[in-house]
Structure formats: structure tokens, C-alpha cells
Amino acid sequence: MIKFVAIGPPKCGTTLLQNILVQNPHIYLSPKKEIQFFNHHYQNGYRWYNNHFKDATPQQTAGEISPTYCDSFETLKKIKDYSDENNTELKIIFIVRDPLKRLLSEYYHNKRRGNYTLTIEEAIKIEVEEKPADKYYKIVRNSLYNQILNDVFSLFKKENVLVLNSETDIFPPENFSHTIKYLEEFLDVPAFKNYVYNVEDNSSYIPKSYVVQKLLFQKNIIKKISKSLLPSFAVREKIRRFLISTNTKAKGYANEDVVSPYLAQNIYEKYLEDDYILFKARHDYNILK
Numbered sequence: 624m625i626k627f628v629a630i631g632p633p634k635c636g637t638t639l640l641q642n643i644l645v646q647n648p649h650i651y652l653s654p655k656k657e658i659q660f661f662n663h664h665y666q667n668g669y670r671w672y673n674n675h676f677k678d679a680t681p682q683q684t685a686g687e688i689s690p691t692y693c694d695s696f697e698t699l700k701k702i703k704d705y706s707d708e709n710n711t712e713l714k715i716i717f718i719v720r721d722p723l724k725r726l727l728s729e730y731y732h733n734k735r736r737g738n739y740t741l742t743i744e745e746a747i748k749i750e751v752e753e754k755p756a757d758k759y760y761k762i763v764r765n766s767l768y769n770q771i772l773n774d775v776f777s778l779f780k781k782e783n784v785l786v787l788n789s790e791t792d793i794f795p796p797e798n799f800s801h802t803i804k805y806l807e808e809f810l811d812v813p814a815f816k817n818y819v820y821n822v823e824d825n826s827s828y829i830p831k832s833y834v835v836q837k838l839l840f841q842k843n844i845i846k847k848i849s850k851s852l853l854p855s856f857a858v859r860e861k862i863r864r865f866l867i868s869t870n871t872k873a874k875g876y877a878n879e880d881v882v883s884p885y886l887a888q889n890i891y892e893k894y895l896e897d898d899y900i901l902f903k904a905r906h907d908y909n910i911l912k
Contacts, residue, residue, distance in 0.1 A: 624685065624709055625676060627810055628702060629716040630775075631690030632765035634728035636718055636789035641688050643803060647815040650686065651679035657689045661705070662698040663758065669705065684812050693717065694761045696774045703778040714810060715779055720789045722766035722899050723891040727882055729762045743882050747890065763894050769902035776907075785809050786908045796820050809909070 629637055638656070645652045653675040658664070660672045679685040692698050706713040719725075730743050738759040739746065750760040764770075775784055785806075787793060792802045799820050807814050849862075882890075 624673070624711060625687055625713065626684045626711065627686035627714040627716065628692065629686070629688040629690075629718065630692035630699070630702070631718065632693050632725065632729075632771070633690040634725050634732060635690065635720050636787075636793040637688050637690040639789075639793055640716070640718070640787075643799075643818060643820075644686070644688075644806070646818050647807070647812060649683055649812040649815065650810070651676060651683040652685075653687055657691070658687055659689050659691055659758075660687075661689070661701040662691055662694055665701055669708070672705075684810055686810070688716075691758055691761070691765075693771045693775075694758065694764060699774050699778055706779075712780065712783055715775060715784045716787065716806075716809075717772065717775060717784060718787045718789050718793070719768050719902075722768065722895045723887060726762050726766045726890065726895065727887060729765060730882070733759050733762075743886070743890070747894065751894070766895050767898045769898045769905070772902065772905070772908060781907060782909070784908060786910050788910075 629640060631637060641652060641656050644650050655675060658672065658675055660667070664671070675687075676685045692702065702713065702715075727743075730746060733739055733746070741749070746760060747763055749755060750763055772784075772786070787802070792798060799818075803818060804814070
């Protein structure tokens with residue numbers, strides 16, 4: 624049974640958090656990061672979900688990191704229902720960064736994975752005006768930290784929620800030892816002395832072929848067949864990373880995708896600024912001390 628969930632949002636350092644916590648022998652994380660059970664695989668049921676943690680020992684604190692779990696109140700409510708049904712008080716880790724940088728990073732992320740071929744104005748318009756259920760159209764919602772925290776606090780006890788700022792708490796190596804100490808205390812696990820600060824390169828890049836990119840990242844028959852031929856997730860992931868590397872043309876963003884500073888500022892003022900001001904003015908959540 625899991626004891627904690629890191630709910631995201633995307634592009635806020637959840638990969639580094641995974642790489643850190645998995646090193647502690649008293650913590651068990653599913654070999655598959657981003658199970659996305661509560662928002663995309665809920666129909667599979669609790670038994671399917673719990674099976675991802677079947678190898679955890681009684682001495683380990685099991686948890687999961689899925690950066691898309693803050694995408695809606697409905698997803699958070701499913702996490703709370705799971706917690707209630709299993710008679711446990713889950714601890715929630717919520718990570719933030721500069722909201723505009725985060726939104727732009729997620730937009731570039733979706734573009735390089737071939738999730739859509741939209742301009743940023745088109746992606747935001749679809750999200751705000753049409754409100755689709757598709758997971759790729761949540762780039763604004765995922766940067767509304769005050770709104771997300773209100774949703775979290777309406778479901779979970781405040782003392783069971785930890786807010787981290789990736790720009791001050793996670794990525795600066797000089798703050799690493801303090802951050803991990805506080806995380807261990809929050810999760811109530813024994814201290815571990817031999818962590819390695821392992822920053823995985825998750826920067827944007829330009830793929831050689833978007834057709835290949837879609838095959839690597841989106842659901843399709845080839846991926847389904849590969850799962851049956853290669854049951855080991857670790858082996859499939861190694862092959863996938865090799866193919867991603869082979870399909871990479873250059874680091875950075877394609878020129879046609881780059882959002883101008885003027886447009887970025889307009890996006891911030893129109894969609895993010897009011898929420899971020901309210902978030903920064905709050906003093907009702909746990910932070911690193």
C-alpha cells in the first residue's frame with residue numbers, strides 16, 4: 624500500500640525527485656515512473672494499481688510520482704477516494720517553479736513528443752475555451768498553483784502536504800542535503816547517507832522524424848506488441864532511450880516553435896499572474912525550513 628504521492632505538475636523536477644528518492648532503501652517507488660493511474664488508467668482498478676508496488680517490503684515506504692495528477696480536481700478526488708478506501712492518510716508532494724517557465728517548458732515538451740502540432744496560442748485556446756479531456760491540453764491549469772493547492776487542501780490535511788520549489792529546493796546541488804533531510808522527515812523514513820545527486824538530461828530537443836517520435840511516445844500497436852515480446856520494462860526503456868537518442872537532430876527548440884518574449888509576457892499576464900500573486904501571498908502550507 625502506498626504512503627505518498629508526488630502529484631507534479633510536469634516540468635517541475637519530478638524526474639530528479641524520482642532519481643533521488645529511489646536511492647533510499649527505505650523507500651519503494653514503482654519501476655515505472657508516471658503510472659498515471661488516477662487520471663488515465665483508473666478503469667483498471669485498485670488491484671492493477673497496487674500490483675505496481677507488490678515488490679515493496681514491509682519495511683519500505685511505498686510511493687508514486689506522476690506529474691500529471693494535479694491536472695484536475697477529479698483526479699485529486701480519485702487519489703483521496705483511494706486513500707479513504709484503504710484507510711490510510713496519504714502524504715502529498717506538490718512541486719512548483721516559475722509558472723510561465725513551467726508552462727512554456729510543457730508546451731515545448733508536447734511539441735517535441737509529437738503530441739500536437741499547435742502554436743501555443745492554439746493550445747491555450749483549446750484548453751481554456753473548449754476544455755478537452757485530453758491530457759496534453761492542461762498547460763495553463765498545471766501552472767495555476769493557487770487553484771491546485773486549494774483543490775488539494777479541500778481533500779487532504781494541510782500537515783500531510785509538502786510544497787517544494789524546484790528552483791530553490793531541488794535543482795541547486797548546494798541545497799540538496801537539506802532538501803533530502805526534510806523529505807525523509809516528511810515521509811517518516813530513516814535517513815540514508817549515500818545519495819548521489821543524479822540530474823537526468825530531460826531538456827528539449829528537435830527530433831529527426833516526428834513519425835518516429837509518435838511511435839515512441841504515443842499508444843500504438845507497435846508498442847503493444849513490444850510489451851508482449853519484451854515483458855521487462857527496464858529492457859524496453861533502455862531500447863526506447865536508444866531510439867530517442869538516435870532520432871535526435873539537435874538540442875533546443877525548432878525555430879518555428881519558439882515563443883517570443885512579448886507573447887510569453889502576454890500569456891503570463893492574461894492567464895497566470897493573478898493566480899501566482901495569490902499563491903505567493905499564502906502562508907498556509909508546509910515548505911522547507
